[in-house]
Amino acid sequence: MTLYEGRIGEKADALMDAINRSLPVDIRLLPYDVATNQVWARELRQIGVYNEAELASVLDALEKILTQYRANAFTPLPDDEDVHTLIERLLTESLGELGARIHTGRSRNDQVACDLRLFLMDRLPQLSADIRELIAALLDIGREHRDTLLAGETHLQPAQPITLGHFLLSLAFGLRRDVLRISDALQRIRRCPLGSGALAGAGFTVDRERLSHELGFDAPLENSLDATADRDAAQETVGALAIMATRLSRYAEQFIIWTSPAFGYVRFADRWSTGSSMMPQKRNPDAMELIRAKAARVIGQSTALLTLTKGVPLAYAKDLQEDKTALFDALDTAFLIVNVFREATASATFNVENMLAKLGGDLLATDLADLLTQTGVPFRTAHQRVARFVGLLEKDHRDLLSATDDELNEAFPELPAVKNKLTFAAAVSRRSVAGGPSPTSLEAQFAQLTAWLREMNMTK
Numbered sequence: 338m339t340l341y342e343g344r345i346g347e348k349a350d351a352l353m354d355a356i357n358r359s360l361p362v363d364i365r366l367l368p369y370d371v372a373t374n375q376v377w378a379r380e381l382r383q384i385g386v387y388n389e390a391e392l393a394s395v396l397d398a399l400e401k402i403l404t405q406y407r408a409n410a411f412t413p414l415p416d417d418e419d420v421h422t423l424i425e426r427l428l429t430e431s432l433g434e435l436g437a438r439i440h441t442g443r444s445r446n447d448q449v450a451c452d453l454r455l456f457l458m459d460r461l462p463q464l465s466a467d468i469r470e471l472i473a474a475l476l477d478i479g480r481e482h483r484d485t486l487l488a489g490e491t492h493l494q495p496a497q498p499i500t501l502g503h504f505l506l507s508l509a510f511g512l513r514r515d516v517l518r519i520s521d522a523l524q525r526i527r528r529c530p531l532g533s534g535a536l537a538g539a540g541f542t543v544d545r546e547r548l549s550h551e552l553g554f555d556a557p558l559e560n561s562l563d564a565t566a567d568r569d570a571a572q573e574t575v576g577a578l579a580i581m582a583t584r585l586s587r588y589a590e591q592f593i594i595w596t597s598p599a600f601g602y603v604r605f606a607d608r609w610s611t612g613s614s615m616m617p618q619k620r621n622p623d624a625m626e627l628i629r630a631k632a633a634r635v636i637g638q639s640t641a642l643l644t645l646t647k648g649v650p651l652a653y654a655k656d657l658q659e660d661k662t663a664l665f666d667a668l669d670t671a672f673l674i675v676n677v678f679r680e681a682t683a684s685a686t687f688n689v690e691n692m693l694a695k696l697g698g699d700l701l702a703t704d705l706a707d708l709l710t711q712t713g714v715p716f717r718t719a720h721q722r723v724a725r726f727v728g729l730l731e732k733d734h735r736d737l738l739s740a741t742d743d744e745l746n747e748a749f750p751e752l753p754a755v756k757n758k759l760t761f762a763a764a765v766s767r768r769s770v771a772g773g774p775s776p777t778s779l780e781a782q783f784a785q786l787t788a789w790l791r792e793m794n795m796t797k
Contacts, residue, residue, distance in 0.1 A: 362661050363420045364411065369455040370420050371403045373448060373531060374428075374439060376551045380543050386441050395439065398431045399424070419658075420452075421445050442541040443534065446565040446653045450530035453661070454570055455552065457526050461574065464672060465516045468581070469790055471679040472509045472516075476786055479505040482687060483779050486761050487602075488695045498700050498761040501687060503774035506782050508588050513789060515581040522573045529554035533561035536652035566652040571660045572642045575667040579632075579639040582671060585678050586632035589625040592682075596622045601691040609681040624681045628674045638667040696761050698738030702727055704764045705737065705755070712751040722748070 349357065375396055382392040402424055405411065417423035422445075428436030483502035488495050529549035532539045538561040545557040558564040595602035605622055613619035641663045649656050702723050709719035726748045727737060737759065745755055752758075769775040772782065 357418060357655070358416075359419045359658050359661070360414055360417055360423060362665065363449075363452075364406075364414060364423075365665065366420050366449075366452045366456055366661070367406045367411075367424070368403060369452040369459070370424055370448070371399050371406075372455060372552065373451050374399050374424060376548055377443060377531065378439060379551070380548055381438065381441055383547075384541050384543065386438055386541075387435075391435055394432055394435060395428065398428055398436065401431075402427050419445070419449075421448050442539040442543060443531075444565070446535045447530045447533040447561075450533075450565055451552070453664070454526050454528070454530065454554070457570060457574055458523065458553065460668060461519050461523055461526075464668070464675070465519050465793075467672060467675045467679075468512050468516050468519075469793055471675055472512050472786065473790060474679050474683045475505045475509040475512075476783060476790075478682065478687075479503075479509070479779075480783065482689075483776065483783075485687070485689050485692060486696055486765065487692050488697065488700055489774075495695075495697055495700055497703055498696060498764045499774040500765060500779070501692065502779055506779065506786070508584070509786055510782075511584050512581070513786065515577065515584065516793070518577045518580065519574075522570075522577055524555075525573065526570045527553075527555040528558045529556070530558050530564035532557065533564035536562050536565050562652050566657075568642065568646055568657060568660050571664045572639070572646070575635065575639045575642050575664060578667050578671045579636045582632035582635040582674060585674055586629045589628040589678065592685075593622050593625050593629070596620075596625075600695065601688055602695075604686045604688065605681055606684040606686075609677075609684060624677055628678055631670050631674050635667045635670050638663040638670075698736035698740075698759075699727055700761065701737050701759045701764055704767065705749070705752075705759060707767075708752055708755060708758060709749060714751065 378387060378392055378395045378399070381387050382389065387395065411423075415423060415426075417426055425436070425440060428439055430436070479502040481502075482505070483500060485501040487499050487501045487504060489497050489499035489504075529545065529552060531548045531552065532543045532545040534540065549555070549557045592603055592605075594600060596604065605624065609622075609624045611621045611623040613621065642660060645656055645659055645663070706716065706719040706723045709722065710716045714722075726740075730736060730740060740756070742754070742756055746753065749755060766775045769777050772778060
């Protein structure tokens with residue numbers, strides 16, 4: 338008996354089957370669908386659909402299906418429409434009418450919504466753990482380079498001196514927000530749709546609270562129509578992944594720039610680089626370039642998921658079947674780029690000498706203006722005076738560090754012997770505000786992230 342035989346008598350056209358069949362995508366939900374079936378079977382025992390012996394037979398058959406899956410026995414895939422019909426068919430073939438009873442009071446609508454949330458409850462903590470490993474790797478590199486001076490930039494122009502450690506911690510703190518964003522989404526994901534039926538709830542007195550807790554959810558979703566119609570669990574997840582992927586893409590771009598001979602700040606290990614099929618001298622940072630490219634893919638899947646539901650009337654429509662393609666691809670891509678970024682960066686070599694060579698004297702212009710301000714000169718006036726002085730030096734192809742004591746004393750009589758105070762290390766140390774690049778500020782940032790990682794590892 339086919340799934341729709343009572344209503345649809347003619348066999349589906351091959352093209353209809355091609356567009357309708359989702360098993361090649363949703364087969365990866367099989368372990369979660371088995372779990373849903375197991376809990377549902379126990380609930381059917383509670384309402385008298387199964388007796389104890391029948392329940393034992395159903396649970397045993399479900400375990401055998403799971404064993405088949407883990408043994409990769411479903412290769413090639415069967416012709417079933419989706420993973421739910423696959424399991425129901427196998428149960429029915431194994432147990433006859435007993436297996437066919439499994440769908441009592443249930444719809445594929447609440448079943449797939451439940452499976453999807455179980456999948457996310459399993460995979461998102463794993464992704465968070467991988468991101469935390471990346472943060473830990475950044476902390477290790479950052480500690481090594483906490484004093485490595487670096488020309489900080491805005492608009493891709495030299496701006497102020499910072500340190501490489503400060504730069505790397507900026508990524509670490511951003512990634513911490515990504516972990517927190519995922520954790521926050523999980524709080525909403527941990528609500529159970531099972532028992533909602535197609536849209537109006539199960540027609541039997543199932544206990545949705547019990548179903549929720551047996552599956553590891555915090556509580557049932559409050560409205561059955563919302564439970565089967567909404568896809569914000571997938572949308573919020575992929576939205577968070579898109580933010581994270583965009584962040585990694587941005588830092589990957591920075592590293593790509595830094596690998597160029599114009600900077601020469603970083604060199605990726607051979608195993609994270611490629612050459613050219615034509616030019617023998619080429620050494621390309623392709624790992625970073627592919628991270629940059631794959632971020633676009635995650636962003637695209639986020640857009641696809643939002644677009645998917647924007648015009649779909651409630652409750653369920655087959656459009657929603659496409660959610661898994663977008664979600665799985667975005668999540669797989671996120672796992673890949675997080676781990677590639679960690680390994681490529683951890684094995685990279687940072688060229689301190691080249692970083693120091695790029696420290697131009699004009700990076701200290703803001704510090705000179707700040708020192709003037711400390712004598713009582715209004716900052717805007719100090720800004721203008723320093724800007725004019727730097728402009729005059731620039732006409733002679735000089736920078737601020739090339740200015741003589743006499744030139745500085747003439748331009749800034751309020752600041753005797755100021756040249757001794759204009760050093761890159763002093764400029765960094767002067768910025769000891771919370772979050773700044775000074776050694777004391779960086780120490781506090783390292784301590785904060787280390788404590789957070791320790792707390793997360795203890796609670797997860």
